[in-house]
Amino acid sequence: MPVTMAQVAKLAGVSKPVVSKVLHGGGGNTRVGEETRRRVLEAVRQTGYRPSASARAMAQRRSRQVGVLVPNNPGNRFTHPLAYETILGVNEGLQAAGYVVALARIDDVRRDLADQSRVFKEHVLDGMIVLDSMPADVERRLEELIGTVVWCDSNVWREHGCLRRDEREAGRLAGQAAADLGYRRITMMTYAPPHRVHFSALERYEGVRGAVTAAGLELHEALEPGIGEAAARRELVRTLRPDAVIVCNSIYQAHAVRDIANEAGRVPGRDFGLISCDDMHQLDRMWPGLTRVTFDRYQMGVEAAALMRCVLDRGRRACPSVRLPCRLVAGDTARRQPRSAGR
Amino acid sequence: MPVTMAQVAKLAGVSKPVVSKVLHGGGGNTRVGEETRRRVLEAVRQTGYRPSASARAMAQRRSRQVGVLVPNNPGNRFTHPLAYETILGVNEGLQAAGYVVALARIDDVRRDLADQSRVFKEHVLDGMIVLDSMPADVERRLEELIGTVVWCDSNVWREHGCLRRDEREAGRLAGQAAADLGYRRITMMTYAPPHRVHFSALERYEGVRGAVTAAGLELHEALEPGIGEAAARRELVRTLRPDAVIVCNSIYQAHAVRDIANEAGRVPGRDFGLISCDDMHQLDRMWPGLTRVTFDRYQMGVEAAALMRCVLDRGRRACPSVRLPCRLVAGDTARRQPRSAGR
DNA sequence: CTGAAAGCGCTTACAG
DNA sequence: CTGAAAGCGCTTACAG
Numbered sequence: 001m002p003v004t005m006a007q008v009a010k011l012a013g014v015s016k017p018v019v020s021k022v023l024h025g026g027g028g029n030t031r032v033g034e035e036t037r038r039r040v041l042e043a044v045r046q047t048g049y050r051p052s053a054s055a056r057a058m059a060q061r062r063s064r065q066v067g068v069l070v071p072n073n074p075g076n077r078f079t080h081p082l083a084y085e086t087i088l089g090v091n092e093g094l095q096a097a098g099y100v101v102a103l104a105r106i107d108d109v110r111r112d113l114a115d116q117s118r119v120f121k122e123h124v125l126d127g128m129i130v131l132d133s134m135p136a137d138v139e140r141r142l143e144e145l146i147g148t149v150v151w152c153d154s155n156v157w158r159e160h161g162c163l164r165r166d167e168r169e170a171g172r173l174a175g176q177a178a179a180d181l182g183y184r185r186i187t188m189m190t191y192a193p194p195h196r197v198h199f200s201a202l203e204r205y206e207g208v209r210g211a212v213t214a215a216g217l218e219l220h221e222a223l224e225p226g227i228g229e230a231a232a233r234r235e236l237v238r239t240l241r242p243d244a245v246i247v248c249n250s251i252y253q254a255h256a257v258r259d260i261a262n263e264a265g266r267v268p269g270r271d272f273g274l275i276s277c278d279d280m281h282q283l284d285r286m287w288p289g290l291t292r293v294t295f296d297r298y299q300m301g302v303e304a305a306a307l308m309r310c311v312l313d314r315g316r317r318a319c320p321s322v323r324l325p326c327r328l329v330a331g332d333t334a335r336r337q338p339r340s341a342g343r
Numbered sequence: 344m345p346v347t348m349a350q351v352a353k354l355a356g357v358s359k360p361v362v363s364k365v366l367h368g369g370g371g372n373t374r375v376g377e378e379t380r381r382r383v384l385e386a387v388r389q390t391g392y393r394p395s396a397s398a399r400a401m402a403q404r405r406s407r408q409v410g411v412l413v414p415n416n417p418g419n420r421f422t423h424p425l426a427y428e429t430i431l432g433v434n435e436g437l438q439a440a441g442y443v444v445a446l447a448r449i450d451d452v453r454r455d456l457a458d459q460s461r462v463f464k465e466h467v468l469d470g471m472i473v474l475d476s477m478p479a480d481v482e483r484r485l486e487e488l489i490g491t492v493v494w495c496d497s498n499v500w501r502e503h504g505c506l507r508r509d510e511r512e513a514g515r516l517a518g519q520a521a522a523d524l525g526y527r528r529i530t531m532m533t534y535a536p537p538h539r540v541h542f543s544a545l546e547r548y549e550g551v552r553g554a555v556t557a558a559g560l561e562l563h564e565a566l567e568p569g570i571g572e573a574a575a576r577r578e579l580v581r582t583l584r585p586d587a588v589i590v591c592n593s594i595y596q597a598h599a600v601r602d603i604a605n606e607a608g609r610v611p612g613r614d615f616g617l618i619s620c621d622d623m624h625q626l627d628r629m630w631p632g633l634t635r636v637t638f639d640r641y642q643m644g645v646e647a648a649a650l651m652r653c654v655l656d657r658g659r660r661a662c663p664s665v666r667l668p669c670r671l672v673a674g675d676t677a678r679r680q681p682r683s684a685g686r
Numbered sequence: 687c688t689g690a691a692a693g694c695g696c697t698t699a700c701a702g
Numbered sequence: 703c704t705g706a707a708a709g710c711g712c713t714t715a716c717a718g
Contacts, residue, residue, distance in 0.1 A: 002466060004695060015705045020697060031703060053467040054400035055695035058710045063397060064461065065445075072431070081625060084427035088415070091446050095460045100467060102408075103434050103444045117438045118407065123345060124396040124443060227631045255629035258605075263632065263675075265613060267605045282424060286598035288570045289606065332606075347711060358689045363713060374687060398711035401694050689718080694711105702705080 003049040012036075012043035019044075023051065053100075065100045066090075066308055067119055067128040067146070072105035082251075082297060083131045085281050086152065089301020090129055090308075097309050099126075106134055120145050127312055129304050130154050133198050148311055152304040155199045161311050162321035163304050167200040170293045171207020173328045174247050174277045177291065178208075179215035182337030183245040183273050186212050187220040189253050201249055204277045208247055222246075224253055225260065237264040245273030245334055251280045254290060273334040291331035300324055346392040355379075355386035362387075366394065396443075408443045409433075409651055410462055410471040410489070415448035425594075425640060426474045428624050429495065432644020433472055433651075440652050442469075449477055463488050470655055472647050473497050476541050491654055495647040498542045504654050505664035506647050510543040510620075513636045514550020516671045517590050517620045520634065521551075522558035525680030526588040526616050529555050530563040532596050544592055547620045551590055565589075567596055568603065580607045588616030588677055594623045597633060616677040634674035643667055 009016045014036060021032050022040040032040075043049075057063045068090055070083050091101045104119040118124060127148035133155040134142070142149055151162040178186045188208050191201065212219040222239070225232035240246075240261060248254040254276040258268055268274035269289065276292040283290060303322060310319040352359045357379060364375050365383040375383075386392075400406045411433055413426050434444045447462040461467060470491035476498040477485070485492055494505040521529045531551050534544065555562040565582070568575035583589075583604060591597040597619040601611055611617035612632065619635040626633060646665060653662040 006695075016695090017697075017706090018704065021704095024697090033703060036703080051465045052401065052695055053461065053465040054397040054406060055710090056465070056697075057397035058395065058401055058712085059695080059697040061710070068446075070431075081424070081427055084424055084430075087427075087446070088413075088448070091448060095448075095462075098461055100461050101446045103411075103430070103446060105431070105434060105438075118396065118441055118443050119438075122394045122396040122399070227627060252625055252628050259630050259632065262601075262605070262610045262612075265610055267608055267610065269605075270608060282595055284570060285595050287602050289602065349711075359711090360690090360713075361688065364688095367713090376687060379687080395711055398694090399713075401696085402711080402713040404694070687718105689716105691716085692714090694713085697710085698708090700705105700707085702703105 002052070003047040005049070005051065008040070008043045008047055008049045011047060012039045014040060062126050063100075063124055064098055065102055065125050066094055066312075067102045067104045067125045069104045069106065069128055069130045069134070069142070071132040071134065072107050080132050082280055085297035086131055086301035086304065089298040089303075090305045091301070092298075093302040093305020094308065097305070099309075104128070106138060127308055129308055130156070131304075133196065135196065148308070148316075150304055150308045150311060152300065152307075153200075155196070157199070158321060160316045160319055160321055161307060163300065163307055163324070164322075165200070165295050165300065165324045165326055167203035168207040168210075170200075170277050170295065170326045171204035171209075172211045173207075173293045173326065174204075174275050175208035175211030175219075176215075177328055177330075177334065178245045178247055178273070178275055179212055179217055181245070181273065181334055182339070183243060183334070184217075184337070185220065185239070185241065185244040186217055186247060187222050187239060187244065188247045189224050189249060189257065190221050191249070192223060204249055208277070224256060233260050233263070236260055237266065240264075240266050240272035242271060243337055245275060248274070248276045248278075250278045251276055251283065251292075254292070255287075258287075268333040269331075269335060275334050279329075289332040290329075291334040292329050293326050294329045295324070295326040345395070346390040348392070348394070351383070351386045351390055351392045354390060355382045357383060405469050406443075406467055407441055408445055408468050409437055410445045410447045410468045412447045412449065412471055412473045412477070412485070414475040414477065415450050423475050425623055428640035429474055429644035429647065432641040432646075433648045434644070435641075436645040436648020437651065440648070442652075447471070449481060470651050472651055473499070474647075476539065478539065491651070491659075493647055493651045493654060495643065495650075496543075498539070500542070501664060503659045503662055503664055504650060506643065506650055506667070507665075508543070508638050508643065508667045508669055510546035511550040511553075513543075513620050513638065513669045514547035514552075515554045516550075516636045516669070517547070517618050518551035518554030518562075519558075520671055520673075520677065521588045521590055521616070521618055522555055522560055524588070524616070524677055525682070526586060526677070527560075527680070528563065528582070528584070528587040529560055529590060530565050530582060530587065531590045532567050532592060532600065533564050534592070535566060547592055551620070567599060576603050576606070579603055580609065583607075583609050583615035585614060586680055588618060591617070591619045591621075593621045594619055594626065594635070597635070598630075601630075611676040612674075612678060618677050622672075632675040633672075634677040635672050636669050637672045638667070638669040 005016050005019050009019045019040050022037050068087055071080050094101050125146055128146040129150045129152055131152050139156055209219050225236055246257055279292050279294040307319055348359050348362050352362045362383050365380050411430055414423050437444050468489055471489040472493045472495055474495050482499055552562050568579055589600055622635050622637040650662055
């Protein structure tokens with residue numbers, strides 16, 4: 001049997017409210033005699049008392065628990081691994097404020113109420129941070145189930161309570177770099193669109209295109225070849241030339257392109273240019289030289305946590321949405337091209 | 344104000360215990376009249392009632408909440424990204440059994456009680472799944488704070504309640520492959536040891552060495568060059584020959600080696616052999632051709648969840664530790680070598 | 687099969 | 703500055 005507050009109170013020779021005040025100062029009348037406080041803390045120490053979160057939650061009618069909803073498409077149980085960086089940032093930002101972070105996955109929301117996760121079926125969360133985009137019906141459902149939602153890196157974008165990287169700027173930086181370095185042929189890798197396109201793909205594309213056409217160049221497009229698509233892979237290899245640069249949407253795409261190139265004995269930076277609109281942690285070890293737009297996803301998580309606290313403490317209206325900046329990292333997979341015509 | 348069980352009971356014209364029984368059947372005397380049950384469910388539907396997790400937790404003295412502890416070394420806030428795969432598996436396995444998964448990070452345990460995370464400071468968890476190894480003092484502390492701990496992919500290994508990949512076998516498979524393919528010079532990449540070496544590094548090394556020496560070959564070793572270490576990188580490149588193979592410990596290391604090679608215009612599979620003892624999700628997109636030992640980390644999470652449920656339901660003694668298998672994926676970064684001497 | 691009562695361990699007004 | 707009481711929303715024996 002764990003130690004209870006009543007036991008601590010008894011040992012300290014005070015009442016429960018006093019113990020409660022000593023442990024969770026703040027609120028209006030926090031004043032407790034110096035001597036009393038000492039006795040209470042000593043009793044806590046002696047007994048090894050640890051409060052019961054559920055009792056507190058019940059009395060206060062708030063769990064001090066925030067959920068993080070991660071995407072989990074049926075058919076791909078492990079979508080969007082980069083979300084983990086953000087999750088850890090969220091954890092840092094929330095736990096520092098006394099919140100516990102609970103994990104939830106998108107499938108949970110879609111199932112019928114009967115076999116839903118407790119995160120949705122019961123009242124467990126004070127709020128939910130949604131990472132990445134969700135199907136529209138899920139988004140609607142969420143706001144009913146959980147009062148307080150913060151949308152992070154999601155297609156949902158409103159005046160308040162949302163958070164995003166400036167994806168258009170990411171695209172612009174990548175496109176600008178391609179043009180500035182003097183590449184003649186700029187190709188952006190695109191995806192075959194899934195059910196619903198993530199806003200970042202559109203924004204990045206617009207950003208790249210804007211910068212490239214502003215430089216008076218044409219933007220080519222190419223679909224990322226699948227693993228088994230030998231013909232498409234060969235086709236891609238054919239476009240790889242020293243004065244051609246591939247602009248990738250994601251880091252996975254960049255890896256895939258390097259792999260396809262390597263397979264044909266080609267190396268980025270030497271045989272063709274390669275720029276990624278996105279980044280990932282550990283890249284400094286895996287591929288430090290990749291020319292890319294970098295962005296601190298962990299920090300995004302920390303900011304999402306701050307936004308959630310704002311919404312929880314001061315209401316949604318008080319918390320304007322945030323757009324986070326990004327910057328270019330010059331690497332060696334895209335290099336300055338020799339001037340073509342006489343200077 | 345959320346709907347309460349009392350309101351549901353009133354609307355259905357029954358008492359609270361009846362509602363409780365209808366909603367959470369099981370236990371001894373679950374029998375409720377068919378008509379009564381119908382009325383209750385109808386009332387639940389009409390009111391949109393959702394139980395309060397904390398009230399239930401308090402009455403039952405269990406939170407139905409399990410923590411996942413992830414490593415988070417000071418100085419590297421984002422250690423071990425692969426853990427995310429396991430976390431999602433844990434989530435799947437536990438939420439299906441009605442548990443909520445909470446995240447915790449190692450730093451939380453080390454700090455003084457005063458500013459610890461609530462996950463440790465209060466009673467919030469029924470149990471904790473530890474992913475990866477923790478400093479020894481943390482491990483000791485954990486068992487005091489949380490009664491029920493499951494060790495997953497950790498240096499802690501006992502008769503009961505632990506879970507690991509068979510790392511020795513992973514090394515053996517990699518070493519065996521290197522030898523079988525006919526490479527003359529086999530080099531294993533090692534790390535400069537950190538504070539405390541993860542068991543997998545030792546086991547993999549032993550596995551590789553066993554297989555290589557059994558084949559009558561010598562196992563060379565090399566330290567993974569850091570990013571700035573130009574001399575070491577050149578040195579590594581010098582050892583790259585068509586009849587030489589590099590065996591990497593981790594997937595990050597494999598990427599790093601490929602990067603160093605590419606920098607010098609070398610390509611794995613053509614100019615030298617490359618085998619990884621480890622794998623990661625999304626590799627099928629990033630680097631499908633890498634010859635490697637594969638292992639389903641997500642599944643490990645699912646199994647860790649099962650182990651936790653076992654420990655929670657039937658006690659530690661009833662749950663023997665588990666060692667998970669792995670297998671080789673033949674890729675194209677390591678190829679069969681031409682026979683040297685006459686056949 | 688169903689209901690009334692007690693209790694889980696806290697916090698929050700409310701008196702002193 | 704401190705204590706006694708009521709209440710948070712459930713579940714668990716215990717009677718009927």
